Structures are given as structure tokens and as C-alpha cells.
Amino acid sequence: MELNVFEKGAPRQNLAISAYQQLKHDIIRGLYAPEQKLLMSRLKEQYGASTGPLREALSQLVADRLVVAISQRGYRVAPMSLAELNDIYDARAQLEGLILRLAIERGDDDWEAMVLATAHRLAKVTDVSTPDELLDIWDQRHKAFHTAIASGCNSPHLLQMRDTLFNQVERYRHLWLQETVMSPQALELKRQEHAALVEVILARDTAQADSLMRDHLMTPVPIITRVLEARGIR
Amino acid sequence: MELNVFEKGAPRQNLAISAYQQLKHDIIRGLYAPEQKLLMSRLKEQYGASTGPLREALSQLVADRLVVAISQRGYRVAPMSLAELNDIYDARAQLEGLILRLAIERGDDDWEAMVLATAHRLAKVTDVSTPDELLDIWDQRHKAFHTAIASGCNSPHLLQMRDTLFNQVERYRHLWLQETVMSPQALELKRQEHAALVEVILARDTAQADSLMRDHLMTPVPIITRVLEARGIR
DNA sequence: AGAGGAATATATTTATACAGAATTTCAACA
DNA sequence: TGTTGAAATTCTGTATAAATATATTCCTCT
Structure with missing residues (x-):
């Protein structure tokens, strides 16, 4: 056989x-x-x-x-540049905002349940052992959390575009992950941001959710800018 | 040489x-x-x-x-289906709406000039000779008009996503172009829609522009639905 | 006899090796 | 210093061989 x-x-x-x-x-x-x-x-x-x-x-x-x-x-x-960094993150924040607004408008009970579940899994990630493993698992669950939120928009094509854009972001995002070694403080800060997001999403507060999501997505940009400049990329 | x-x-x-x-x-x-x-x-x-x-x-x-x-x-x-038709057009309306809002927010004087210029070229397309040529030129200038509007958002990545989505839409859109033989009345109606769009865009009336654009983009859907159903596609 | 299933034969996809075309390199020369 | 022209490298396309899937045939069993 x-x-x-x-x-x-x-x-x-x-x-x-x-x-x-x-x-x-x-x-x-x-x-x-x-x-x-x-x-x-x-x-x-x-x-x-x-x-x-x-x-x-x-x-x-x-x-x-x-x-x-x-x-x-x-x-x-493909080349990297500050111009592309800014455009990619801006486009992503805009698209993710659009998808989030649609998800809040269209998401059903299963969606809410999924958001809560993935948020819980992400919050509980502090327990694991080695730092390397922590980063891997945290990143994986972080992606799952955001994907769960986005899935509420119920549009395969919008989600596909989100994926495509994420692929392009990831090369820049990797620089951020390398730089931020994920201190317990940073982790706790993120945990609070995510909790706040979950709260306003479940309250269906579109404007607040949109605003929190934007800030959440744009935070890495200054750090990545520094790394790129240090490497002589402008 | x-x-x-x-x-x-x-x-x-x-x-x-x-x-x-x-x-x-x-x-x-x-x-x-x-x-x-x-x-x-x-x-x-x-x-x-x-x-x-x-x-x-x-x-x-x-x-x-x-x-x-x-x-x-x-x-x-790739297969075609009513589900995909609806999702593609919905995603496109949403994305085009997002891009339009950003363009209204970010577009400069050159952008306004370009929108006016392409709108004018599109409105003047009634003059040409044969029906085949008319359809070709109209479609080409129509695309140029919408691309000019979108370009105001100033984000290469958002425009790239718009392009990608447009490729996928075009297979469905072709069915609509085949069906609508572009009667003088239909052409005149479109001309008015475009004029209205230009007006609210230049007035920077975001909400109105968004709404007009959505309607403009979604009109072909019922017709394409009929064509697909006639071909046994559901 | 007809249905189901193995065995064979055909068709198609997938990977490689090779030949031809274009580009880059680098040394010689003005 | 800049230019020219071969040699080497690299890209591009085709032909061929191997792997895999599909179709057909033929046999067995009910």
C-alpha cells in the first residue's frame, strides 16, 4: 500500500x-x-x-x-524602500479598516464566538516555555485572531486581497519582529490593545473599532523605519 | 543603432x-x-x-x-458562479468606495484636472463612426475616467489591488457589454451618471460620491445574473 | 447477459538536458 | 579615461524522457 x-x-x-x-x-x-x-x-x-x-x-x-x-x-x-513601507502599511490599515467595518455590520453569532475564542487563545500564550517558541506561537495566534475578525466581512475576494497584501507586508513586518524581542511589558501592552479591540467590536462600535485597529496596525512603522534607515535604505 | x-x-x-x-x-x-x-x-x-x-x-x-x-x-x-459574481461586484464596490473617499480626501489640483479631462473625453465619444469602434473607444475612455478618479488616493498598493480585482471582474463584465448593445439612450444615461459623479467629486461631497459610485458600479449585476442563469450557471 | 473490477493501453503532465540568443564581464587598446 | 570586442556567463525555448492520470479492454462473478 x-x-x-x-x-x-x-x-x-x-x-x-x-x-x-x-x-x-x-x-x-x-x-x-x-x-x-x-x-x-x-x-x-x-x-x-x-x-x-x-x-x-x-x-x-x-x-x-x-x-x-x-x-x-x-x-x-523586489526592492524595499521607506516609500513602499509607508504605502503598504497605509493601504493595509485602510483595507483592514474597511473589512472591519463590514465585519461589524455583517458578522453573526458564530463570528463573535470565533473572535472571542481566538482572542482568548492569544491572551493565554504567555504560559509557554522558551522565548523562540513563544514568539512563534504568539505570532501564529495573533494572525489567527486578526483573521477571525476579518472573516466576518464574509467576502472571499476582500479576504483574498487582504492575504495578498499581507504577503507583501510580511517582509517588512519581519524586521519589526526581529527588533522587538517581545518583552513581557510589550506583550502585556498588546494584550490590552487586543482586549480593547474585542470589547468595541462586540459592542459593534464601528468608529471606535476602526480607530483602534488603525493605531494597532500602524505602531510598527516607526520602528521599521529606523531599521531600514540603519541599513541605508531610504 | x-x-x-x-x-x-x-x-x-x-x-x-x-x-x-x-x-x-x-x-x-x-x-x-x-x-x-x-x-x-x-x-x-x-x-x-x-x-x-x-x-x-x-x-x-x-x-x-x-x-x-x-x-x-x-x-x-476558473469556474464562474452567481456567488462569485455577487462577491466580486460587492468587493469591488467596497474597494472603489474606499479609494474614492481617500481620493476626495487626498486628491490635489492635478487630480481634479485629470478627472475633468477624462470625463470630457468620455462624454465626447458619441461622435465616432461604427458601432464596434464606438464600443471599443467608449470602454477604453470609461476605464481611463474611473482610473483617473481612483488615482487620487495616491496609494500604489491600493491601485494595484483595484487592478487585480478588475481583471477578475472583467470576465463577468464582458457578458454585460455583450448584452447591452450601447443604445443612444443607455449612453446618455451613463453620461448623466458620470456628470453627476464629477460634480459631487469636485464638490468633495464624500458621502454623496460614495453612494453614486456604488450605484454606478452595481447596475450591471442584475443583467449579468440573467445571462448567467440563461446559460445554466447558478 | 450484465455489472463490477483488475489489467493494459493511451494521453497528459512534469522534469530534465541541451541548443540557441542575449547580456555581462573583462582585458586590450586608443 | 573611455571604448571596443571577444569570452564567459546567463537567460530562453525546445525536445525528450519519466511519472502520473485517464480511458479502454477484457475477464470474472452473480
């Missing part, structure tokens, strides 16, 4: 797909510098795939705006 | 790129039915490219959500 590693319905792994996932991961984590050339020969040995699948993976990363392609001149990691 | 056909910065033509553009065009124009299988062998002779470039083109169409890929089972044209 064959051993079936994959979930039912999940697409079986291609070289193109796995190369795409790994490359994306590595670019977001800053393994390759912005504007660095992505040499086929290097990628081939790095990801164990040949030109065909790799070009396919790179095409998708171009669509994600994490890579730029110049015909006959290969692929490069 | 080399002859340079292309704009500065515009990517030079690849087989992958031209195959992508043609395929996208053909899918939007309904040349391939929803869920129709896209056979490599057929695509190869149709677009004069071999598997490599074609897979690359198809990858990008998957990112555009115009094509779906199933591992080891090839590519299919």
Missing part, C-alpha cells in the same frame, strides 16, 4: 510549488537582500529543481510582488 | 509574456468556457509556445484567479 502523506484535497507537492513556498519563505525572512540577483544556477542547487519549475515558482513570486523580472536579465528580489 | 520599440522600463516581449496576455484576453472574452480543460498540446499550437513558457503564463493566470491548477491534472479555466 502507498503511504499517503498529504491531506485529502490538498494539492500534491510539485517541485514548482515547493520551490515557490521555500523561496517565498526565504525572501520574507530576509535570506536574500532586496534587489539581489536570483541566479538560476544557484537556485537550482539550493532548491533541487531545474529551470522549468524554478521559472514557474519565480513567476508566482513576481505576481506576489516579492520578486521582479526583467526579460533576458533574470530575476531579482 | 538598435531600434527600440518598447517604452523605457516596459518588459521586452517573451513567449511567456505574450502567451499570458493572449490567453488572459481570450479567457476574459469567453473564448474558453468556465471549467474547460486547457490542454498543453492545444495551447502549444494555438499560441506557438512550448511547455516551459506556457506553464509560466498559466502560473500567472492562476495568480490572477482566471485559471485553476490541479497538480498532475493540468489547468482549467
